[in-house]
Amino acid sequence: MLKFLFLILLLGLVFFLLGVKHSRPAQPRKEAPEPKPTAAPQDMVSCAQCGLHLPAEEALPGRGGLFCSALHRQAYEAEHGGGA
Template sequence: MKYLLLILLLALLVFLLGVKRARPPRRAKPPAAPRGPQPMLSCARCGLHLPRDEALPGRGGVFCSAAHRAAYEAEHGGAP
């Protein structure tokens, strides 16, 4: 009889721990609102289209990476 009571208590403990872990966090952050559409710009070196927020400005326009900006400015005499 003692063993049956012990097994029941252990089963109850395991069940309660499992239920507690399965719950979502109490203060879950609301999902971020999707941003609106952005204008797409074209890289002056390779022509890749990318959102305005990701474009790097340079002397010859906008670029998709710092390497493309440096290469374009070196080719067109824009580097000091």
């Protein structure tokens, strides 16, 4: 009985190893991808109304400074009489 179980385990191991070997095709090694170039640093400014820092390209100019949104520009100009 013990020999029979040993034989079944041995055959199962052989079939398992053969199945694993055939199921995984050899794949060529891939080289590591080149790192993407990083974007150049941007100048940062702060909103005159709330102080939020944002890239200078995205800031909205207004009377009294630069703003993060049109709403803050309007609020600042209303509070400060429309001028700087």
